[in-house]
Amino acid sequence: MSTVMSRPGRTAQTENPREAPHVDDKRSRRDRLRSVMARQETTLVMVILVIGAAASIKSDLFLSEDNITEIFRSSVIYFVMGCGAAMLIIGGGLDFSAGAVFTLSALMTSKMLVSSVPWPLAVLGGIALAALIGVLNHLVITYWHVPPIIATLGVFYMLTGVDNLVTGGNDVLPLPQVVQDIGQGSILGVPNVVLIAIAVGLLFWFLLEWTRFGVNVRALGGNRQAAVANGLRVTRIDLALYVLAAVTAGLAGIVYSARVGAGQVTAGGTGTTLIVITAVLIGGISLMGGMGSIQGVAIGALLLSLIDNALVLSEIPPQYNSIVIGTILVSAVAVDHLRRERIFRKR
Numbered sequence: 001m002s003t004v005m006s007r008p009g010r011t012a013q014t015e016n017p018r019e020a021p022h023v024d025d026k027r028s029r030r031d032r033l034r035s036v037m038a039r040q041e042t043t044l045v046m047v048i049l050v051i052g053a054a055a056s057i058k059s060d061l062f063l064s065e066d067n068i069t070e071i072f073r074s075s076v077i078y079f080v081m082g083c084g085a086a087m088l089i090i091g092g093g094l095d096f097s098a099g100a101v102f103t104l105s106a107l108m109t110s111k112m113l114v115s116s117v118p119w120p121l122a123v124l125g126g127i128a129l130a131a132l133i134g135v136l137n138h139l140v141i142t143y144w145h146v147p148p149i150i151a152t153l154g155v156f157y158m159l160t161g162v163d164n165l166v167t168g169g170n171d172v173l174p175l176p177q178v179v180q181d182i183g184q185g186s187i188l189g190v191p192n193v194v195l196i197a198i199a200v201g202l203l204f205w206f207l208l209e210w211t212r213f214g215v216n217v218r219a220l221g222g223n224r225q226a227a228v229a230n231g232l233r234v235t236r237i238d239l240a241l242y243v244l245a246a247v248t249a250g251l252a253g254i255v256y257s258a259r260v261g262a263g264q265v266t267a268g269g270t271g272t273t274l275i276v277i278t279a280v281l282i283g284g285i286s287l288m289g290g291m292g293s294i295q296g297v298a299i300g301a302l303l304l305s306l307i308d309n310a311l312v313l314s315e316i317p318p319q320y321n322s323i324v325i326g327t328i329l330v331s332a333v334a335v336d337h338l339r340r341e342r343i344f345r346k347r
Contacts, residue, residue, distance in 0.1 A: 213237075
């Protein structure tokens with residue numbers, strides 16, 4: 001008599017061996033979606049869409065091509081300066097002299113331009129001056145052991161005095177027409193200043209995300225003691241970061257002067273410095289260092305420009321702009337604190 005051996009009961013996984021990978025894929029996609037939705041950049045994009053929708057209802061001019069172009073054009077200065085500031089903060093540094101570097105580089109470049117210096121040389125001269133100020137910041141902080149906030153504030157006030165000595169308190173104008181054409185012109189409908197900002201953003205994104213330097217910057221900002229213990233050349237990295245922050249501030253000042261056709265004594269200053277730092281922090285750059293992205297800075301700069309534009313079109317008094325920006329800044333720093341707590345709790 002033959003016996004019939006019954007097969008063991010199959011589990012849900014053995015009945016369909018392809019089902020488990022399918023479930024894992026769905027779970028992986030769900031986790032990736034949650035990760036994207038949890039990013040500060042995603043939240044900022046949603047805020048931009050909400051503000052844009054409200055502004056378009058309030059004013060028919062908001063969605064016009066000219067107004068959208070103006071929003072992007074207005075965000076250029078904050079973004080260009082923010083790229084260098086973001087790298088520095090991610091690396092654990094801080095620079096409050098940016099607004100004065102902005103002004104001095106713009107004024108010195110403008111003085112060279114009105115003195116018939118070829119514009120490429122004048123621009124390089126203004127950027128070189130900004131780089132020297134970055135070296136000065138680094139020397140004061142590293143070798144005199146002055147805290148970054150005090151050192152850069154001191155340099156800020158020194159440069160403000162130099163601005164007035166150089167110009168006698170008067171704007172430098174008019175700039176050569178070729179420079180104004182660069183600052184005010186466009187290519188295929190895209191303003192030249194926006195193209196410059198895109199180029200700067202791509203360069204800093206590449207440096208931060210795809211180079212050894214970017215990895216070292218994050219490591220330095222995340223844990224300076226560990227970076228030193230692992231043999232990173234901390235002094236050189238700090239020097240590069242302060243120079244980059246100053247160079248982007250100087251470049252932004254030069255771009256602004258080309259756009260308005262003059263080197264303005266009142267441009268830059270404390271207000272510009274604080275707005276740039278606000279855009280950087282709103283964009284997800286952690287004030288404690290080690291975390292953040294260049295695309296976040298771009299969104300933060302665009303959000304501030306959008307808020308200012310929407311309030312003007314809605315005929316809302318300008319003081320409300322400060323209230324809104326201050327509220328967003330405090331919220332951004334609070335979110336950053338909660339985000340860091342969650343990350344370290346998981347570790």
